[in-house]
Amino acid sequence: MRQALWVATTDTATITMNPAASTERVQLDQTSWVDVARGWLQGSDELFEALLTGVKWQTSRLFRYDHWVEERRLGSFWTRGNPLPHPALAPIHKALQRDYGVQFNSFGLIQYRDGSDGQAFHSDTDMRWLDDTIVAILTLGQRRPWLLRPRRNRYDHGPGRGATHDLAPGSGDLIVMGGRCQADWQHSVAYQPGRALGTRISLQWRHARRTGRPFQGGSYRDPRNYSRG
Numbered sequence: 001m002r003q004a005l006w007v008a009t010t011d012t013a014t015i016t017m018n019p020a021a022s023t024e025r026v027q028l029d030q031t032s033w034v035d036v037a038r039g040w041l042q043g044s045d046e047l048f049e050a051l052l053t054g055v056k057w058q059t060s061r062l063f064r065y066d067h068w069v070e071e072r073r074l075g076s077f078w079t080r081g082n083p084l085p086h087p088a089l090a091p092i093h094k095a096l097q098r099d100y101g102v103q104f105n106s107f108g109l110i111q112y113r114d115g116s117d118g119q120a121f122h123s124d125t126d127m128r129w130l131d132d133t134i135v136a137i138l139t140l141g142q143r144r145p146w147l148l149r150p151r152r153n154r155y156d157h158g159p160g161r162g163a164t165h166d167l168a169p170g171s172g173d174l175i176v177m178g179g180r181c182q183a184d185w186q187h188s189v190a191y192q193p194g195r196a197l198g199t200r201i202s203l204q205w206r207h208a209r210r211t212g213r214p215f216q217g218g219s220y221r222d223p224r225n226y227s228r229g
Helices: 044-054 089-100
Strands: 023-027 032-037 061-064 067-070 074-079 106-112 119-122 133-141 146-150 174-179 185-189 200-208
Touching: 044 133, 044 200, 089 133, 089 174, 089 200
Parallel strands: none
Antiparallel strands: 023 032, 032 174, 061 067, 074 106, 106 200, 119 185, 133 174, 133 200, 146 185
């Protein structure tokens, strides 16, 4: 089981949700949508600095084909019953539960140190139940390309890799994917090696309603092997 590792802080200062922020819903298809709220969090730079220095970030590895590779990002994880990495996250957590009518028992934290860090196109298939999901992502720090593509475009190897949307969240922006987005769409934080980029931190809350049939394929972290048949 993943353990929550950080140094707690008690300074909440001016980190608050912005009552003037508006949310735009982008209807991706008949059953998938994404909400985008620019400037959803005030004091995001302060929270960014607190998490950057206070969280005990860890590396992780993925098994690819026949060997282990280190993920090009850092991470941490919180679960209910443990101290929060920052007290300002308590009202944020509660607001997301209230606004989307779900309960989140955990959230993840990811740090992209520079342009060499990123994440390839994927869906959160490890949630298994993908017919009705909520995935909320709060961005802190550097603005980065944040791409969406329909799953049917996964074999597109052109420059955009089949992406149809770039939401490019900035510090304090909130993205929430819903419906069948994890079943029928993929998302990515594009790699930008060689560019002088600052650090980005994202926090992710995930919920899946146990409706429909569970996903039967492998998750993003499962080994990828060439067939020998």
